[in-house]
Amino acid sequence: MSSASTPPGARAAATTRGRPPKLDQARTVEVALALLDEAGLDALTMRRLAEAMDVRAGALYRYFATKHELLTAMAEALLADCLERPLPSPDWSERLAELAHRMRAALLSRRDGARVYAGTHSTGRHTLGFADTLIGVLREADFAPDDAARAALTLVNFTLGHTLEEQAALQVAGDGPADPERLRDAVTAAQYPHLAVTLPVLTSTDFTAHFAFGLRLLIDGLRAAGPGPAAPGTGG
Known part of the structure; x- marks a missing residue:
């Protein structure tokens, strides 16, 4: 069929089909998160991201001057769904626990999600909204402002630290699950009696139970x- 007989709309579709x-x-950010799931944080480079988007690497710097800025935007995206549903209970302790579980689930939703989030300190609406809700739960329970802030930091740091260890324990150089036999082989009842008696828990991969306990x-x-x-002397 000649171009003259092709309808204009079809020609337009043909010229745009395949265009990035x-x-x-x-x-x-969306493509960066997909690459994160595919290859992990260590393999996520600006060059590789540019190749996946079919653009020159320099084009990315219009939006993200550094990789840290990109990671901060990715961290912001991780928390996007944390406040979509209302908190189910009026009890402050149950609301606090629910927020911690939602944060853990958000970090676990992506490969190396906790590593992406750590140290980014986003000021986006998802991150600030989550933090404001967390502190609000504590202030509504009559915690002083300083205490509410420190309690919120403690909760976030515990959740982040636990999830960092959880994701690390499930991988060996990103290639597969960690082998608990190494610890079992290293621990003998004669030399480490307390470790020996608690090995079933120490080598357990029931991270949900570990998290709930802490x-x-x-x-x-x-x-x-x-x-x-x-x-x-603490203010408030």
């Missing part, structure tokens, strides 16, 4: 300390 979508910040200790500690005025 317009480069923008949102699509860049989170319960943290919240029980907050409940025992009790909300109230800030201690002298």
Whole structure:
């Protein structure tokens, strides 16, 4: 069929088919997260991202001057769904636990998600909204502002640290699950009696149970300390 007999709309579709979508910040983050799942954080480079998007590497710097800026935007995207559903309980401790579980699930939703999030300190609406909700739960329970802030930091740091270890334990150089036999072989009852008796838990990959236990200790500690005025010299 000659071009003269081809309808104009069909010619337009033919010329745009195969053309890479317009480069923008949102699509860049989307492709970066897909590459993260495919190859892991260590393999995610600006050059590899540019190749996946079929653009020159320099084009990415219009939106992200450094890789750290890209990671910050990726971290912001990780928390996008954390506040989509209302918190189910009026009890502050249950609301706090729910937020921690949602954050862990968000970090686990992507390969190396915790490593991406660590140290980014996004000021995007998802991150700030999550932090504001977390602190709001504590302030509504009558924790002093300084105590609420420190409790929120503790909860986030525990969740992040646990998930970092969890994702690391499930991989050996990104190639597969860690082998608990190494610890079992190294621990003898004669030399390490306390480790030996707790090996079933120490080598368990039930990270949900590990997380729930630590989170319960943290919240029980907050409940025992009790909300109230800030201690002298701490402000609030």
